[in-house]
């Protein structure tokens with residue numbers, strides 16, 4: 001295991017690549033992006049919008065895959081107000097909402113004046129699949145994540161709305177299995193968040209394909225026939241989560257700090273993925289498995305944006321990244337029907353003991369891992 005010399009990302013993140021200078025792929029991508037001719041890319045985006053505007057008569061010109069978060073505000077602003085498109089928002093309902101998230105979603109629709117289509121998943125199926133995914137994969141929300149990816153593709157094909165708009169290309173910007181820069185979001189089908197676990201793994205005498213169809217991608221043939229064009233806006237516009245949050249706030253979006261609803265442990269910021277409660281237990285689960293979670297990811301991003309020094313980031317990662325927020329965990333336990341003791345037993349099973357160790361009963365980075373993090377180098381035995 002080793003750490004990037006520039007940011008605080010370890011190479012235990014799945015598909016993370018480092019170059020010969022010990023710099024991670026996303027840090028290099030961030031440097032490369034600075035050379036982009038954004039005026040030219042904006043023209044390309046205008047041409048794209050011209051091709052699709054009115055393609056369905058009075059029906060929708062495009063779908064925006066949306067959560068109601070800060071990035072959804074920015075996407076809607078670009079597509080509807082800057083490019084004069086008639087978008088349909090497609091979203092997957094949370095199993096638990098924060099008050100702040102409800103406000104942000106309702107305000108998004110009212111502020112920009114858009115229609116929305118929301119898929120609310122069957123809670124019985126969710127619960128069964130969450131439990132199985134937790135115990136056997138250590139990825140509790142697989143079914144939910146897979147639906148977030150698959151459902152907009154499915155609806156775009158069924159409603160014959162070929163242009164499907166996504167925000168950022170997470171593989172290119174943050175690391176993943178497909179790191180080439182491209183406007184096409186087709187590669188999300190094999191994205192690691194919703195890794196293609198065979199359906200047979202999930203099905204049993206109670207769960208059949210008809211119960212999980214929201215999470216099924218259309219076939220390649222169906223997508224070709226519909227001329228589906230899933231597209232990342234981050235290819236056409238410089239993408240910056242912090243600036244998107246500032247923009248969204250100017251249009252009525254509220255952070256958890258703004259509402260005072262919740263100060264989440266294990267987070268650097270209170271403005272990203274703030275619509276949901278127990279869901280983020282899945283994000284925390286990366287900590288015992290890979291030795292990093294949200295604080296490492298956001299701190300790395302902020303280092304690349306000169307918003308934080310590496311030294312400050314290291315301190316935050318060591319003191320904050322291991323924490324699993326109590327409200328988050330309780331909501332997850334309530335939804336899945338676990339008691340806390342059984343949950344921690346599963347965590348213990350998945351904890352990578354060469355990366356983390358228990359201190360006073362809590363999983364923390366091992367001392368030699370912390371040393372490597374501080375120095376930006378390989379972990380020494």
Ligand SMILES: [Zn+2]
Nearest residue numbers: 004007024027
């Ligand atoms: Zn890096």
